[in-house]
Amino acid sequence: MKNTLRRDWSQHALLVIDIQNDFVKHVSDPEEFQSSIVDLLGDFRKKGIDIIHVRSLFKDNGSDWMLFARIAGKTPCVEGSDGVGVPSWAREQDGEPVFVKKHFDAFLTPGLSDYLRENGYRHLFFCGLDTSICVNLSALTSMQRGFATTVLSDCCRDDPELHHHTLGQYGSFAYNVMKHGDIDEQINTISRQIRIVDEW
Secondary structure (H helix, E strand, O other): OOOOOOOOOOOEEEEEOOHHHHHHHOOOOHHHHHHHHHHHHHHHHOOOOOEEEEEEOOOOOOOOOOOHHHOOOOOEEOOHHHHHHHOHHHHHOOOOOOOEOOOOOOHHOOOHHHHHHHOOOOEEEEEOOOOOHHHHHHHHHHHHOOOEEEEEEEEOOOOOOHHHHHHHHOOOOOOOOHHHHHHHHHHHHHHHHHHHHHHH
């Protein structure tokens, strides 16, 4: 008999990191990446997994730029520019929150940690750009703040060598690394990690 029971995904959330024009334009396989994100968002919305969008936005006068950008004299995602825009296939739907970040690490965004705790999330999925910087740093902080953490490797992009090196280096001990299509097979591992989080 087919199992018709609906899994409870209320302890899980997806953080979509920096899928914006200034970063997407550097993706080497844009059509494949778009397809992966469309499939992921559609699947998670169908499952009822909450989706949280985190995006970069900086003032054009440089007053809120990170130090490296001030030194270089330029930064991506300046307000009013085309680069700050979000492709239609990655935009939020009604009810999906958007947090604006000023740092590589999404957890330095005011209010994000409180929002995650207040909504009772125990496990966070990550996708987006770039794997080695904003996705990785955010996932590492997620783990350090006590969330079971999974990076969806086929739903992130970077320079291919950096992508594979980063996930190989940190995925071996700091967070889960899996493909979107492997989630259902790995859910028991994730559930065990959530139980450890609850006991921590």
